[in-house]
Amino acid sequence: MGGPRALRPGVDSPTNEESDCYSLAMVIFEVLSGGIPFPDYDATWVVVEVPQGERPGRPQGAEGAWFMNDVWEMVKRCWSPQPESRPTAEAVVEFFDGISGDQKTLRAITSR
Secondary structure (H helix, E strand, O other): OOHHHHOOOOOOOOOOHHHHHHHHHHHHHHHHHOOOOOOOOOHHHHHHHHHHOOOOOOOOHHHHOOOOHHHHHHHHHHOOOOHHHOOOHHHHHHHHHHHHOOHHHHHHHHOO
């Protein structure tokens, strides 16, 4: 984690709540997929393309097992090109707390 793959596009200051939300979603992406964003591209590509709006695609197969539709939608909201449209970190935590309390969702995820 870190480096160009954790860039916080669309944010003027180095760090703020909106950039933290973007970075949080990158960490979530890495943890749930078991991989890094943009594995087929070098750092130069990432530095140029991410600020232009490029985002990782939804993982497929085993790497995507944890990315149910609602999880993927939350991650995408965190990567919104308009920083003011991103949810707060607290909202992201509440979202995942809700999933962890939903036994039906957990069974669907873990049975894959």
